[in-house]
Amino acid sequence: MDPGLRVVVTGxxxxxxxxxxxxxxxxxxxxxxxxxxxLQGEVSPRTPPPETLLGHRxxxxxxxxxxxxxxxxxxxxxxxxxxxxxAEEREHVGVALGSAYAHLxxxxxxxxxxxxxxxxxxxPRHFPSTLPNFFxxxxxxxxxxxxxxxxxxxxxxxGLEAIGYAAASIKQGQETAMLAGGLDEVNDFNQHLLExxxxxxxxxxxxxxxxxxxxxxxxxxxAVLLLQSEQSARASQRKPLAEVCGTASAKRVFWDSPSAQxxxxxxxxxxxxxxxxxxxxxxxxxxxxxxxxxGDEFERELLWKVFxxxxxxxxxxxVKHIAGECFAASGPLQCLAAVCAVAFSSQGPLLGIRLxxxxxxxxxxxxxxxxxxxxxxxxxxxGTFSVLAVRxxxx
Amino acid sequence: MDEAERIVITGMGVVAPIGIxxxxxxxxxxDGKSGISVIEFPWHTGYKVLKAGxxxxxxxxxxxxxxxKIGRASQLAVAASKLALDDAGLDYPPRRPERVGAxxxxxxxxxxxxxxxxQEFHNNIGRxxxxxxxxxxxxxxxxxxxxxxxxxxxxxxxxxxxxGNHAIAWxxxxxxxxxxxxxxxxxxxxxxxxxxxxxxxxxxxAPERCQPFDLHxxxxxLSEGGAAMVLETLAAAKRRGANILAEVAGCGLSCDAAGPFxxxxxxxxxxxxxxxxxxxxAQMSPDQIDHVSAHGSATRLNDHKETLFLKEVLGRxxxxxxxxxxxxxxxxxQGAASMMEAIACVLTLNRGLVYPTINYETPDPACDLDYVPxxxxxxxxxxxxxxxxxxxxxxxxxxxxxxxx
Numbered sequence: 099m100d101p102g103l104r105v106v107v108t109g110x111x112x113x114x115x116x117x118x119x120x121x122x123x124x125x126x127x128x129x130x131x132x133x134x135x136x137l138q139g140e141v142s143p144r145t146p147p148p149e150t151l152l153g154h155r156x157x158x159x160x161x162x163x164x165x166x167x168x169x170x171x172x173x174x175x176x177x178x179x180x181x182x183x184x185a186e187e188r189e190h191v192g193v194a195l196g197s198a199y200a201h202l203x204x205x206x207x208x209x210x211x212x213x214x215x216x217x218x219x220x221x222p223r224h225f226p227s228t229l230p231n232f233f234x235x236x237x238x239x240x241x242x243x244x245x246x247x248x249x250x251x252x253x254x255x256x257g258l259e260a261i262g263y264a265a266a267s268i269k270q271g272q273e274t275a276m277l278a279g280g281l282d283e284v285n286d287f288n289q290h291l292l293e294x295x296x297x298x299x300x301x302x303x304x305x306x307x308x309x310x311x312x313x314x315x316x317x318x319x320x321a322v323l324l325l326q327s328e329q330s331a332r333a334s335q336r337k338p339l340a341e342v343c344g345t346a347s348a349k350r351v352f353w354d355s356p357s358a359q360x361x362x363x364x365x366x367x368x369x370x371x372x373x374x375x376x377x378x379x380x381x382x383x384x385x386x387x388x389x390x391x392x393g394d395e396f397e398r399e400l401l402w403k404v405f406x407x408x409x410x411x412x413x414x415x416x417v418k419h420i421a422g423e424c425f426a427a428s429g430p431l432q433c434l435a436a437v438c439a440v441a442f443s444s445q446g447p448l449l450g451i452r453l454x455x456x457x458x459x460x461x462x463x464x465x466x467x468x469x470x471x472x473x474x475x476x477x478x479x480x481g482t483f484s485v486l487a488v489r490x491x492x493x
Numbered sequence: 494m495d496e497a498e499r500i501v502i503t504g505m506g507v508v509a510p511i512g513i514x515x516x517x518x519x520x521x522x523x524d525g526k527s528g529i530s531v532i533e534f535p536w537h538t539g540y541k542v543l544k545a546g547x548x549x550x551x552x553x554x555x556x557x558x559x560x561x562k563i564g565r566a567s568q569l570a571v572a573a574s575k576l577a578l579d580d581a582g583l584d585y586p587p588r589r590p591e592r593v594g595a596x597x598x599x600x601x602x603x604x605x606x607x608x609x610x611x612q613e614f615h616n617n618i619g620r621x622x623x624x625x626x627x628x629x630x631x632x633x634x635x636x637x638x639x640x641x642x643x644x645x646x647x648x649x650x651x652x653x654x655x656x657g658n659h660a661i662a663w664x665x666x667x668x669x670x671x672x673x674x675x676x677x678x679x680x681x682x683x684x685x686x687x688x689x690x691x692x693x694x695x696x697x698x699a700p701e702r703c704q705p706f707d708l709h710x711x712x713x714x715l716s717e718g719g720a721a722m723v724l725e726t727l728a729a730a731k732r733r734g735a736n737i738l739a740e741v742a743g744c745g746l747s748c749d750a751a752g753p754f755x756x757x758x759x760x761x762x763x764x765x766x767x768x769x770x771x772x773x774x775a776q777m778s779p780d781q782i783d784h785v786s787a788h789g790s791a792t793r794l795n796d797h798k799e800t801l802f803l804k805e806v807l808g809r810x811x812x813x814x815x816x817x818x819x820x821x822x823x824x825x826x827q828g829a830a831s832m833m834e835a836i837a838c839v840l841t842l843n844r845g846l847v848y849p850t851i852n853y854e855t856p857d858p859a860c861d862l863d864y865v866p867x868x869x870x871x872x873x874x875x876x877x878x879x880x881x882x883x884x885x886x887x888x889x890x891x892x893x894x895x896x897x898x
Contacts, residue, residue: 189762202607208690217694220690222695225690226753228687228691229601229884230602231883235750235885239751244763245747245766246746248746249651251649252634253635259648270666287611349647482631
């Protein structure tokens with residue numbers, strides 16, 4: 099590993115309830131549309147059908163809806179970069195995606211057909227989509243990317259872990275560029291899981307940190323960042339939007355576990371150390387917060403432990419009140435928001451929450467001063483925790 | 494490369510259809526024993542007879558005193574991990590749990606647990622949310638960490654049949670970057686209804702035997718198993734006086750980027766990218782390879798394509814090195830396959846015995862290398878290339894080198 103090698107974000111792609119493209123998501127987040135008063139119920143029906151946007155590409159062979167959304171997002175936001183790569187450059191571009199539930203819809207459809215109707219009724223061509231690696235290799239395949247293809251299935255933090263993995267692959271000199279992020283869909287099983295664990299909002303509204311919050315709303319999303327080594331970004335004449343300056347993760351960080359706070363604080367400390375930063379250098383936090391009673395309280399306590407009294411001056415920017423709980427795609431979506439906040443702060447103020455001490459009602463506020471360094475973390479109900487820091491790129 | 498960059502293996506554990514524990518595994522491989530038998534599924538499949546490699550007489554409760562109810566792949570992963578930690582002489586809980594991590598590779602995870610949970614869900618049973626870890630691939634890696642109190646890096650990599658080698662590669666990088674002092678690289682899979690049905694419907698599952706590189710090969714035979722290795726930097730292993738078994742000299746990952754089954758025979762570019770990376774990271778040349786532990790899945794396409802790939806990478810030396818496929822004995826343990834093969838590589842380096850490719854009867858003109866047919870061969874081996882090629886195009890290659898002390 100070359101400790102001096104810098105990893106920069108030079109692009110991002112998204113497909114969310116807000117529509118196709120990172121702009122659709124970012125403009126809605128920045129404008130605060132949806133904040134507290136315009137929350138969607140079922141988000142998936144509002145996601146536009148990807149086949150209408152994907153267009154004709156010879157190499158795209160899948161008919162899997164989530165894979166099509168993934169490919170549509172990448173084509174929309176990063177297609178030009180990928181199309182212009184030379185064959186030699188494609189050998190050094192890899193893919194790392196995290197997902198918690200993405201392949202299970204196909205898996206159980208295959209299982210149900212096989213067990214209830216008989217083996218002869220399953221379509222053999224659908225077998226690859228029952229495998230967890232299906233989505234990542236579809237991206238490698240669509241753009242002839244011969245670099246590594248990695249699928250991380252650790253749980254709700256898997257998307258952010260994939261970004262950390264990708265950054266490490268670049269630092270170690272294995273790849274010059276990586277497409278990294280996460281994707282997940284709403285299916286019967288994760289909907290049921292949220293209901294059974296009483297995490298689903300009865301009101302259909304996600305109210306992050308609000309005193310009257312009553313749970314979360316499942317969503318589906320794709321969020322992918324283009325990471326490059328600084329040198330590769332320069333060679334491809336792509337302007338860095340931000341620098342990834344530290345990543346870490348922890349497991350068994352269950353909200354009700356006695357050691358959870360310690361583990362999460364240590365992971366955040368590890369990231370700050372890698373970034374050469376102190377808590378006072380952080381201008382904004384893009385948290386996991388999803389409107390659940392326990393989870394939001396856990397995060398509020400965590401942020402107080404990390405920032406102390408200074409927390410009141412740190413802008414906390416949730417994304418799930420707009421996008422829903424997108425499982426392993428949430429972390430990358432938060433990261434995308436952080437990158438946009440760092441890169442496009444001149445576009446205008448950013449809307450977020452000021453957390454007051456111990457249970458006082460949080461206040462939505464606009465931050466006008468630019469965000470230089472931001473912290474992003476996933477803290478899933480499944481005990482997975484991953485964190486990274488991004489900062490404004492300075493040559 | 495200094496000692497903090499070099500990665501060594503200090504412990505191994507295996508739970509396989511041909512034996513549990515490294516010694517039983519070695520004896521079975523040396524004897525050319527097959528682990529394939531008729532499989533009994535708890536579900537209706539429509540097939541009269543299906544054969545597979547099952548780990549018989551496996552009571553995982555013997556491995557740990559208090560055994561929670563966990564899926565079959567998790568059981569295999571935990572049992573193999575315990576054997577590896579014991580072999581390495583490591584305590585659990587570790588003295589510094591935050592410095593010991595685990596990467597677990599799998600193709601399908603706890604398929605049996607998923608499928609049972611789905612049946613219950615479908616039949617409206619058990620909808621009480623009693624398990625917060627319900628239906629997650631990540632259960633495997635988390636259970637290994639939980640049971641052995643490992644608090645270092647913990648991830649699950651799901652890159653189908655190459656997942657074992659991928660776990661080794663990722664673990665090695667975490668050690669080199671000083672994210673951990675000790676890494677447990679684990680891989681496990683069981684046989685689920687979906688993968689059995691998937692392979693059968695794609696005509697990739699042989700009815701009777703797994704015959705890698707044979708002219709009349711009819712496909713692979715799915716299997717289950719778990720395997721684990723303890724990895725450390727050379728510096729750390731020396732510091733604690735560990736018994737060093739072999740060195741992980743280099744690793745290379747890539748993707749075929751050629752569709753789910755990479756069905757273009759001539760397109761070996763992705764495989765070559767992985768090989769170039771492995772040799773570059775090992776600072777070795779193909780001339781230094783004595784033996785190849787092949788993916789050798791016994792499908793018509795793979796064995797032909799792998800032979801072409803080996804000729805491209807090794808040149809004329811491809812005809813001189815010994816190439817075997819232990820899948821002929823084990824069947825295809827999916828995500829665990831390359832970890833099983835990695836353990837076989839270390840045994841070969843230490844015992845000077847190259848394991849056979851059994852069920853080899855009729856040479857295939859398209860596969861014209863020395864596949865060590867049917868009988869193990871005594872030979873000193875200093876460096877082994879272990880290759881694995883997963884469904885979807887995931888390639889992961891590892892070079893193992895004899896530890897010279």
